[in-house]
Amino acid sequence: MDDFGNLFKRHTYITKASTSLIYGILVSIAVNFFWTPGHIYSSGMTGFAQLLNTISSRSLPVTIPTGIGLFILNVPLFLLAWRSIGKEFTAFTFITVLLSSMMIQMLNPVPLTHDPIICAIFGGAVNGFGTGLALRNGISTGGLDILGIVIRKKTGKSIGTINIAFNSIIVIAAGFLYGWPYAFYSVLGLLVNARVIDMTYTRQHxxxxxxxxxxxxxxxxxxxxxxxxxxxxxxxxxxxxxxxxxxxxxxxxxxxxxxxxxxxxxxxxxxxxxxxxxxxxxxxxxxxxxx
Missing domain, CATH: 3.30.70.120 (Alpha-Beta Plaits)
Incomplete structure (x- = not known):
């Protein structure tokens, strides 16, 4: 019976690790093929990492790449998850974020189109599918997921307000940096992303x-x-x-x-x-x- 339990746990670990890699590939496609060419921002920490990349390239002597920024922004959240959620959860979140950061850096951008509407829709769909797939297999993609779990665990309340506030900052920044039409395009991408997550991750339905x-x-x-x-x-x-x-x-x-x-x-x-x-x-x- 112990051998069966160990085999099942090993199979679960392999599935989660494989899903982490798939998510990393999909989010890198969304960033490099659609969002960056279309000047579209994602939600959560990925969007904040894009924002840091844009601001640093314009105002700082050193540009902070999106992939590296994504990993750095998640470091304090790893520590929070380790203390408040669990070691196994934190380990797989670390692997998922690390693979995502590496794939975003390694995958060369291929601008299929610069049309912001197409980039918003397809970027949101690709990322939403990857996020939903990760959630279905019990994997967190880092960022606000960790805050949401910690807040719900300690207070019983959802993180909806924080999510809205955080993503509003990103959308407003898109307006200032690229023009207000791009802020609305980013909102379109966020809506598509959320809809595809709901279609893929059905555990909350x-x-x-x-x-x-x-x-x-x-x-x-x-x-x-x-x-x-x-x-x-x-x-x-x-x-x-x-x-x-x-x-x-x-x-x-x-x-x-x-x-x-x-x-x-x-x-x-x-x-x-x-x-x-x-x-x-x-x-x-x-x-x-x-x-």
Missing amino acids: QMQVMIITDRPNTVIDSVQNHMRRGITIVNDVEGAYRHESKTILFTVISAFEMSELEEALEESDPNAFASVSDTVKILGRFYEPKP
């Missing part, structure tokens, strides 16, 4: 599930073996067609867990009827895996 079955205990055991979710039981309901006794089970899952739910139902009761609908808001405790 909750859905309500209603299951009608005549094998409730088997279904409950199967579902809870596949995922950590509470289930509410409504006994002694009757079907209107055959007037058979049924049981209704209610639970809430993330969209990320949809395939696990389907597998659990197929194993326990292939004839069960399940209805899945989006939830607008959840009040109370909803389990989310720790990073």
